[in-house]
Amino acid sequence: MSRTGGDLVVESLTALGAQTVFGLPGQHALGLFDALRRSSLRYVGSRTEVNAAFAADGYARMTRSVTPLFVSTGPGALQTLAGLQEAVAASVPVFGISSQIPSAGLGGARRGFLHELPDQRASFRDIVKHTRVVRSASQIPSAIAEAWQIAACAPTGPVWLEIPQDILLADTDIPAVTELSGEPRALVPRPELIAEACRLLSEASRPVVLAGGGVVRGGAEQELLALAEKLGTPVVTTFGGRGAFAWQHPLSLQSWVEDWHTTEVLQDADILLVVGSGLGELSSNYHTFAPRGRVIQIEADLGKLESNHPALGIHSDAALALRALVSGVAQRTAPVPDLLPKIQERLDSQDLKLERDVLAAVREALPDDAPSFWDMTILSYWAWSAWDPRGGAMNSAQGSGGLGYAYPAALGAASTVDGPVLAVSGDGGAMYGISELATARQHNLRVTWLIVDDGGYGILREYMTGAFGEANGTELARPDFVALAESFGVPATLTSPERLRADLAKALSSDGPQVVVLPALLRMFAPTHLEQQ
Incomplete structure (x- = not known):
């Protein structure tokens, strides 16, 4: 041949x-x-x-x-x-x-x-x-x-x-390829920068760590844990850094980066160690973050290094830099701000029981180690801040903010994951990937797709109503998602907030693709901002 x-x-x-x-x-x-x-x-x-x-x-x-x-x-x-x-x-x-x-x-x-x-x-x-x-x-x-x-x-x-x-x-007589090397070059931190970062962190009175997606992509979770525990410093994770640090760890300040209480903790730090984040729009609470102390930034992307704030910039792979810091910092303790009760008190005042119950039902239904993929929809915006990833990776399209990511990405994940995978979309975003129900059925991929049907582009509806008093172009005609999924040979369930946990858990336990449709009009929480203080 x-x-x-x-x-x-x-x-x-x-x-x-x-x-x-x-x-x-x-x-x-x-x-x-x-x-x-x-x-x-x-x-x-x-x-x-x-x-x-x-x-x-x-x-x-x-x-x-x-x-x-x-x-x-x-x-x-x-x-x-x-x-x-x-x-x-x-x-x-x-x-x-x-x-x-x-x-x-x-x-x-x-x-x-x-x-x-x-x-x-x-x-x-x-x-x-x-x-x-x-x-x-x-x-x-x-x-x-x-x-x-x-x-x-x-x-x-x-x-x-x-x-x-x-x-x-074209035919070729080039011998068959049997061996190639594509090993990545190590991006090692400069030792004088590590030494200075160790000195600053060891002498800090109010250090805080902000962990971004670079920690997750670089597989640096264990190095981050070791450094945080050696310094006794609290850790905030960005939306892209979900899973970089255990949600329930005593040093965890979780991921409420759109809340001014969190922004205040970050900018009040006398030394803020930013790892694997460029401090972009979402990670800086829409550029309201204004640090009063010294920033140390570890970033593998040279273009993002000090692109938003002056810092002791360390161009390095996150794992290598954190490992070097662990070896060089002094054992110590640091104060942990009383942040999370303030956030919960603010949420309690906003009549958001439905939204919190829906997110809790999804979390209870999904096995701890199962990965989830989230589209640009209101429930995902909640999850960015409030979702405890436990042992399962949380992935969303907030890197570039495009619609239609969750379901096809979940199918890709299911091609390698031994167990259930969850995808979450709104009805608008779901229409981008509806054809992939055929892919799910053809390859029998174990993805459960939760479609939250609110009749339109819900988050854009909120943004436009808040800015202009009413929305335009956000209301959508849509199909009967249950009947449509079943026409592809994919079992589907119409659920309610009260039945969601049980229906979703049942779907996730199946051996193939499933669709769960939740008709619900969810609202976003109102974040606090500087002008409200």
């Missing part, structure tokens, strides 16, 4: 350790998918390219490994952009491999090829960490190893490789 450029692709990925590929075929990519058929790689196909990108993202978050995504030229490639934007915002190593028009059409001349773009690669340059167009079959293994390594290096993130149709289809 002859081998082609497509075989070089799958051989290279296999040699680097890939096990599963996500994507969607297209005419220019047929050589790639034909080779995939002959390989040992597992293929999980989605119904749209953006959902394939989200699925690869979910798989990569669960495995913490580079995850291939195969798509075709032009429209197929461009549809991945929203998914890749989420991946780069959340530092998820998705490896996009796209076909291209035949080599004769590259270079900008319009030859009239199907799916032709003057410069397809240009659409990805400002999104991903790295792009390259392969010009010959001999370049394929090295180009794949190069991109894999870049995706895996801290800060991890998506990369993009394009291979012309003729190169994928």
Whole structure:
């Protein structure tokens, strides 16, 4: 049997350790998918390219490994952009491999090829960490190893490789690829910076740690725990850092970063150690955070280092920097602010029993170690602050804030997780991924999809009503989600707030996909802000 450029692709990925590929075929990519058929790689196909990108993202978050995504030229490639934007915002190593028009059409001349773009690669340059167009079959293994390594290096993130149709289809006599290295380079902190950070932390009177998504993506949870316990310092986690620190630990101040009480604790610290966060809009309470003490920032993304606040900036992988700090700081204790009772008192005053009961029912129904994926919907906004992840990873689309993330990402996760996976969407966001019910059924993926049906884009309704007195463009006609799911062969349940815990627990215990629909009009809590003090 002859081998082609497509075989070089799958051989290279296999040699680097890939096990599963996500994507969607297209005419220019047929050589790639034909080779995939002959390989040992597992293929999980989605119904749209953006959902394939989200699925690869979910798989990569669960495995913490580079995850291939195969798509075709032009429209197929461009549809991945929203998914890749989420991946780069959340530092998820998705490896996009796209076909291209035949080599004769590259270079900008319009030859009239199907799916032709003057410069397809240009659409990805400002999104991903790295792009390259392969010009010959001999370049394929090295180009794949190069991109894999870049995706895996801290800060991890998506990369993009394009291979012309003729190169994928052409026979090759290049020997089969059996060994490649894509090991990431270690991003080690500079010792003089670590020494200064150790001195500042050891001498601080009111130190606080703010842990971001870089702790989770870098697998630095144990190092963070060791440092917090050695310093006796409280830890706040950002929305993206959920799971970086145990929710119920005595030093945990949880994740109420949109609450001014938390903002005040962070800015009152004489030394604030920020790990794996750029202190962006959400993590800084919409840029109301104004530190009065010294900030130490550990960040693998050089572009985010001191991008919002002056700091002792340490460009490093989170785990390596925290490990060095643990070795260098003095054993001590620090005061833990009485923060959480103030937040609970504020919530108690807002008549939010329905919202709190619904979130509690979801938490009680989901096994402690099961991962969850959340779309941009009101219940997710609650979960960002109030969800105890326990042993299961909480993942959401708040990196870039796009709709439609939860369900396809959960399907990607279920491709590697041995147990149930939860996806949570509103009715508006659910319509982005409804076609993926076919994917769930085809692969019998164990994802339970909770759809909170409030008749529209609920969070936008709240924002517009609050800003302008009434909303526009937020109300939606929608299908009978139960009947629609059942038409795909996916069992579905119409529930209520009172039955939610039991219905959701039953669905999660099943062996395949399930849908649970909750008609409910939820409200957001009102956060405190500086002007209210």
